[in-house]
Amino acid sequence: MEWLNIVIRTTFLENMVLAYFLGMCSYLAISRQISAAFGLGLAVIFVETLTVPLNWVLKKYFLDPGALAWLHPAFAQVDVSFLTFLVYIATIASAVQLVEMVVERFFPALYNALGIFLPLITVNCAILGASLFMNERDYTFGESVAFGFGAGLGFFLAIVLLASIRYKIRYSHVVAPLRGLGIAFILTALLGIAFLSFAGIQL
Amino acid sequence: MGEVAAAPRKKVSFRQYLTHLTEPVQRMNPITVQILGICSALAVTVKLKPALFMAGAVLFVLVFSNFLISLLRNTIPHRIRMIVELVVISFFVILVDEVLRAFAYDVSKQLSVFVGLIITNCIIMGRLEAFAMGNKPLPSILDGIGNALGYGIILIMIAVVRELLGSGTLLGWQVIPASWYELGYINNGLMVLPPSALLVLGTIVWLHRAWNKQLIDVS
Amino acid sequence: MARWNVNSTSYTIVYSLILAVVVSVVLALVAAVLHPYQERNQKLEKMNYILHALGVYLDDPDSVEAFYQRTIYEVVGRPSGEIEEGGRGPGPAFAVSIAQEYKVAPEERRLPVFIYLGESEPVFVLPMWGTGLWGPIWGYVALRADLKTIRGVVFDHKSETPGLGAEIATLQFQKQFEGKAAYDEEGNVLIRVVKPTLVQQETDIEGLSGATMTTKGLDEMLREWLALYRPLLEKLKKEQPWQTASDVAQHVKAPIPPILVDKRESI
Numbered sequence: 292m293e294w295l296n297i298v299i300r301t302t303f304l305e306n307m308v309l310a311y312f313l314g315m316c317s318y319l320a321i322s323r324q325i326s327a328a329f330g331l332g333l334a335v336i337f338v339e340t341l342t343v344p345l346n347w348v349l350k351k352y353f354l355d356p357g358a359l360a361w362l363h364p365a366f367a368q369v370d371v372s373f374l375t376f377l378v379y380i381a382t383i384a385s386a387v388q389l390v391e392m393v394v395e396r397f398f399p400a401l402y403n404a405l406g407i408f409l410p411l412i413t414v415n416c417a418i419l420g421a422s423l424f425m426n427e428r429d430y431t432f433g434e435s436v437a438f439g440f441g442a443g444l445g446f447f448l449a450i451v452l453l454a455s456i457r458y459k460i461r462y463s464h465v466v467a468p469l470r471g472l473g474i475a476f477i478l479t480a481l482l483g484i485a486f487l488s489f490a491g492i493q494l
Numbered sequence: 495m496g497e498v499a500a501a502p503r504k505k506v507s508f509r510q511y512l513t514h515l516t517e518p519v520q521r522m523n524p525i526t527v528q529i530l531g532i533c534s535a536l537a538v539t540v541k542l543k544p545a546l547f548m549a550g551a552v553l554f555v556l557v558f559s560n561f562l563i564s565l566l567r568n569t570i571p572h573r574i575r576m577i578v579e580l581v582v583i584s585f586f587v588i589l590v591d592e593v594l595r596a597f598a599y600d601v602s603k604q605l606s607v608f609v610g611l612i613i614t615n616c617i618i619m620g621r622l623e624a625f626a627m628g629n630k631p632l633p634s635i636l637d638g639i640g641n642a643l644g645y646g647i648i649l650i651m652i653a654v655v656r657e658l659l660g661s662g663t664l665l666g667w668q669v670i671p672a673s674w675y676e677l678g679y680i681n682n683g684l685m686v687l688p689p690s691a692l693l694v695l696g697t698i699v700w701l702h703r704a705w706n707k708q709l710i711d712v713s
Numbered sequence: 714m715a716r717w718n719v720n721s722t723s724y725t726i727v728y729s730l731i732l733a734v735v736v737s738v739v740l741a742l743v744a745a746v747l748h749p750y751q752e753r754n755q756k757l758e759k760m761n762y763i764l765h766a767l768g769v770y771l772d773d774p775d776s777v778e779a780f781y782q783r784t785i786y787e788v789v790g791r792p793s794g795e796i797e798e799g800g801r802g803p804g805p806a807f808a809v810s811i812a813q814e815y816k817v818a819p820e821e822r823r824l825p826v827f828i829y830l831g832e833s834e835p836v837f838v839l840p841m842w843g844t845g846l847w848g849p850i851w852g853y854v855a856l857r858a859d860l861k862t863i864r865g866v867v868f869d870h871k872s873e874t875p876g877l878g879a880e881i882a883t884l885q886f887q888k889q890f891e892g893k894a895a896y897d898e899e900g901n902v903l904i905r906v907v908k909p910t911l912v913q914q915e916t917d918i919e920g921l922s923g924a925t926m927t928t929k930g931l932d933e934m935l936r937e938w939l940a941l942y943r944p945l946l947e948k949l950k951k952e953q954p955w956q957t958a959s960d961v962a963q964h965v966k967a968p969i970p971p972i973l974v975d976k977r978e979s980i
């Protein structure tokens with residue numbers, strides 16, 4: 292089960308937040324409340340599972356050197372890979388916009404829960420990061436779906452974990468200057484060390 | 495996102511211009527106070543050299559996109575505002591990436607995907623939205639420099655601590671003398687692992703807020 | 714800019730079109746200008762891997778290229794031992810991406826071999842590719858003409874743990890391989906990379922403590938590729954295709970200045 296392997300690897304071993312520090316801004320800003328963290332986490336899973344395979348298709352049929360050959364043999368020499376970043380971020384921005392409109396129209400309850408987090412996702416580094424890692428690692432289409440989902444799940448897990456811990460320590464006596472942001476950093480570091488112990492597990 | 499939208503002023507003295515430069519370095523530091531731009535920053539701080547290049551790249555992208563967006567600010571259709579900002583940022587990021595790959599190949603390999611992630615560095619998006627969209631080009635440039643410096647200083651602080659304690663070197667030069675190692679000194683292995691960046695950053699936030707009591711989180 | 718209605722649909726469409734065109738044209742120009750430099754960097758990186766495996770260290774990019782062109786003959790073969798192409802470097806083998814070949818079933822891979830002809834005996838440099846703990850690892854093994862003794866190795870990695878698995882890229886680690894026997898008399902792969910506590914035979918390489926998975930990946934990579942290269946190496950040794958190739962005859966005979974210095978700092 293190659294796909295399951297990728298999902299588990301990206302969720303636990305190569306966790307977007309705890310191993311690569313991607314998506315930190317919203318991770319720290321939205322983890323004050325569990326319910327909000329839950330909503331953002333779900334939105335991230337959704338958008339990542341959508342955009343990573345989408346960008347994979349664009350890479351395969353547009354961005355790779357010689358990828359335009361399917362249009363016309365004369366394009367076989369064309370290399371537009373310098374547009375990679377631009378295309379990826381455009382895909383993400385439009386996917387987020389689209390998802391927002393669809394959800395608003397057909398699932399108003401879900402929209403109310405996710406609504407405010409959706410636009411934030413465009414500039415969530417974990418999303419673009421997942422697409423860029425996909426770009427570097429030469430996944431197949433199936434693998435890119437698994438990777439997108441796993442990366443989203445990893446973010447979901449990490450943010451819900453942090454929100455729960457921050458909820459638990461609400462009444463703890465933290466040194467004043469360390470309250471809020473400072474302790475959140477240290478908590479994330481400790482979580483990251485815990486996640487490191489998953490390293491090397493192969494399925 | 496940044497919340498300090500400076501209202502356009504009529505008469506601006508040199509002093510006021512200067513505050514655009516100095517405020518973000520300390521009191522409104524993008525990383526330790528506004529929680530922006532942490533994402534791509536921390537993974538490149540194992541060694542000082544990539545951190546310096548990263549700080550430089552962000553400085554370049556932030557200053558130029560702030561300037562360009564400020565120039566265009568009255569022509570941008572409101573509906574596609576975010577997309578236009580993203581396109582402008584991506585444009586400069588791609589420039590940086592191409593130049594690095596041509597003239598600083600080893601650094602560009604070390605930074606790998608993190609150059610591309612400057613696009614989603616919330617500092618840049620935040621400054622474009624909060625400042626460049628409502629201010630003239632000159633203050634926008636200063637604001638860009640100030641915020642990039644505030645970002646770079648934190649990045650360099652973390653990288654110095656991590657490289658010194660983790661590898662015993664700075665910019666690749668051996669700093670901790672060999673005699674110490676003979677006496678039993680060993681490099682701190684934790685410092686080269688990703689979580690240590692957050693520990694160092696947490697400590698910096700602590701020291702910063704202990705020194706500037708106004709910043710203490712009351713919630 | 715009050716002449717136009719900034720928020721009208723037509724304005725928005727025209728604006729985004731102009732923006733897209735301007736941005737992509739400028740970027741295409743920049744990419745076209747910088748592309749030769751980027752390609753040269755990649756070429757030099759690969760040449761340097763090969764030369765470092767041989768123990769040749771040159772600082773100046775031009776002399777790297779010149780030295781490579783004068784001394785390296787390239788062959789692309791098959792695991793069956795069949796020789797497909799040969800030519801002066803950078804040529805047929807240089808174009809083969811070992812990372813791509815790694816994805817193909819072992820018996821169907823194309824095997825690039827870089828043959829150093831700067832000394833009386835040829836030296837075979839064998840590229841290889843494998844998987845470490847976090848991502849790919851790769852290396853170049855320089856084998857002497859007796860098809861047994863390792864002259865030198867270079868390993869590198871994408872994202873192994875700094876201070877642990879990443880140590881495979883240090884000279885200190887790679888030094889261990891020099892003079893070790895890669896194959897036994899029958900041509901079976903002899904060399905192993907094992908845990909420091911498990912070193913048994915003289916040819917065992919002491920792996921990295923604390924980096925079990927990287928060590929294992931390195932061991933698997935070496936043994937897999939060395940076994941694949943063996944038939945090809947025997948054929949190459951027997952046929953010596955570089956002797957007959959007309960275009961290389963001259964550069965083989967040209968005397969090579971000794972620039973074999975060991976000055977690489979640990980990476």
